[in-house]
Amino acid sequence: MLEFIAVLKSMGLIKAISAVIAALLSLNLTLNGVIYADGNDNDPGDYKNVIIMIGDGMGFNHIDWMEQEYGIDEAYMFSMTDYHGQSKTSSSNNIxxxxxxxxxxxxxxxxxxxGAIAVFPQDQYxxxxxxxxxxELARSYGKMTGVVTTDSNHGATPGGFSAHVFDRDEDVEITRQQIEESGLDLIWSAASGLVDDAYANEYGWxxxxxxxxxxxxxxGTRSFxxxxxxxWNPETGADSPDLSTMTVKAIDMLDDDADGFFLMVEGAHIDKHSHSNDEANMKIAAKEFDETVKAVIEYAKAEGDTLVxxxxxxxxxAIKVKDGKFEFTSGSHSNANVPLLVYGSDNFIKEGEAIKNKEISRRLAMAIGADSSEFPKAVKVEN
Ligand SMILES: [Zn+2]
Incomplete structure (x- = not known):
């Protein structure tokens, strides 16, 4: 009898363990051992169009400096959003x-x-x-996809949205993947000299x-x-479009598809002119990025169903304020948190919330329509 009770008790324990396992399995286990439940507070819901705009190197003090320069009404990006969060920017091997x-x-x-672009730290190659x-996720949802940058096509930021390489200096390989494998509808950038008409045409660009x-x-044209x-400079010259002009047209090129689009826009020269502590040109680049943000928000307002x-x-x-004046204090990147501004969702970020950079893309994936089993996701390399 005691033995029987022990068996019953152990069965109860097994049932309890089974229930726990079932509960765990009902959640989706994602990479890095992080467990996310579907429909969490930060699920922004599905959007037809999803746009991420990256001001490369743009910290809070860049924004405050621009506000001091232009005033809060003219510095459009910096005054228009209701939701202000922060991104924690560390990489896997460096703060x-x-x-x-x-x-x-x-x-x-x-x-x-x-140094690595869209590859895992555990499998750097x-x-x-x-x-x-x-x-790639957006394409799987039938969306059109585009990348627009002031950098060259093989820059690290556009590369991250169009290629997978272990070393950012693999210019030719990044370009090859963009042309031959990326499947994007549009990649617009500064010239790298790595693509000519014949090569572009061979792959349908x-x-x-x-x-x-x-x-x-x-x-309807795939264009490189x-x-x-x-x-980055609106005085770019007669034979080149500037960032805001490119972005407005890129949206026009992508938004005829009933499934919507995903677009990455980068203002690369906020970073480049901050490396050289070139205040005047940093401000020109940041102002042009701001003009681009303004144009995108105006589109999103008019169109609806668009997350920016x-x-x-x-x-x-490492911009700091000394005696009321902003100044560069380094020629390198810092580990300061950076701004996270959202138009189109009350749920994407809580006011003042600081999240890891990788969490931004997870929430964007949910906006594209994915659940946590779909992103982040490891894809087997075929070769
Ligand atoms: Zn950067």
Whole structure:
């Protein structure tokens, strides 16, 4: 009898253990051992169009400096959003991230090592698995996809949304993957000299390398933009579009699809001019990024069903305030948290909430329509 009770008790224990296991299995286990339940507080819901805008190197003090320069009404980005959060920018192997690992966190929901683009830190060469990017996820949902940047096409940030490489300096391989494998509908950037008409055409792209090409291209054309000149500066020159002009047209190129689109827009030169502590040009680049944000928000307001997330991959220049004046105190990246601004969702970020950079892309994936079994996700490399 005692034995029987012991068996019953042990069965009860087994039942209890089974219930716990069942409960765990009913949740979705994602990468890095993080358990997320579906429908959590930060689920922004599904959006037809999802746009991430990355001011490369843009910290809170860049924004405050711009507000001091232009006033809060004119500095559109910096006064328009209701929801202000923060992103914690570290990479997997350094508290100070570079742009490659920063882009990976924002594109793939994974923190990787500095220098790596959309590959896992455990498999830096991307031999076995690579993390799915938001661009690839959006394509799987039938959305059109685009990347627009003031950097060259193989820069770390555009690379993070269009290629998987273990070393950000693999310019040719990043470009090859963009042209031959990415499946994007649009990649517009400063010219790298790595793509000509014949190569673009072979893989179904139309190469745009002049203002005439840019103005002539129509929706329905897959286009690879390679523009000379300073795309970060609205005085870029007659033969090149600037960032805001490119972005407005990119949206027009992508928004005819009933399934919507996913677009990454990068203002790369906030970072570059912060590295060189070039205040005047940093401000021109930041103002142009702000103009681009304004245009995107106006589109989202008019269109509806569009989520816009504005953030940075890291802060550059360690800007500090001394005696009421802003100044660069370094020529490198810092580990300061960076702004996270949202238009279109009350749920994406709580006021003042600080989240890891990789969590931003997870929430964007949910906005695209994924659940936590779909993102972040390891994809087997086929070769
Ligand atoms: Zn960067």
């Amino acid at each position: 100070v991230t570079d742009s490659a690992a920063g882009a990976t966190a924002l594109s793939s929901g994974v923190r990787t090592n500095n 991307g031999v076995a698995y690579v993390p799915l990017t938001l661009t 139309t190469l745009l390398d002049s203002m005439a090409d840019f103005e002539a291209v129509q929706p 933009g390679q523009f000379a000149g300073n795309l 997330v504005i953030t940075a991959d890291h802060e550059t220049g």
